[in-house]
Amino acid sequence: MKSICSSLLLLLCWAAPLSAQKMLLLERKNSPKTTKYYVGDVLTYQYRNDDMWYTAMITDVLVEQKTLKLDQFAVPIDSIGAFKVSKKPVAKISGGALMTFGTTLVFASTVALLFNEDYNYAHLYGGAVASAGVGYLLIKPKRLKLGAKYRLRVVEIRFPGQQ
Secondary structure, three states: OHHHHHHHHHHHHHHOOOOOEEEEEEEEOOOOOEEEEEOOOEEEEEEOOOOOOEEEEEEEEEOOOOEEEEOOEEEEHHHEEEEEEOOOHHHHHHHHHHHHHHHHHHHHHHHHHHHOOOOOOHHHHHHHHHHHHHHHHHHOOEEEEEOOOEEEEEEEEOOOOOO
16 A cells, blocks of 8 residues: 555656746845745835835746736836835734724723813823834834845746756
8 A cells, every 4th residue: 555655646746847936035134034925925116216106916037037027017126126024923913902902092091081080191191102103113014125235136946857
């Protein structure tokens, strides 16, 4: 039974075509870590000397031309001037919780103020605003200006025996 399973697995692996992996790398100066974007990922970017932000999905990566196909439009990576990177899920969850806490604290303080007028609620409102502000900063995507500190690079990884 083991020989049949192993031969079927070998046949399946041999029959499956090997394909290259194309990706867009976001690199930071003096850092070995990179952020990888694959075909199908959604990017938010801005052209150089432009104020508009565009959101598009990567449909193909053309390595030889150093070009991305974003929603079937060819965009050279040299023409991208800024990039938005979303935060990690932990930061998004914490930011949402802090914003919810701040909103709830404002609502509860306002209701308490309406029914009990002899207490100073200023510090509660200040804490609520601070909590909501920190939560907003944790949720907001990070804007990276490409140039001296950050750069984009397209890479294709080929497997052995592949043209």
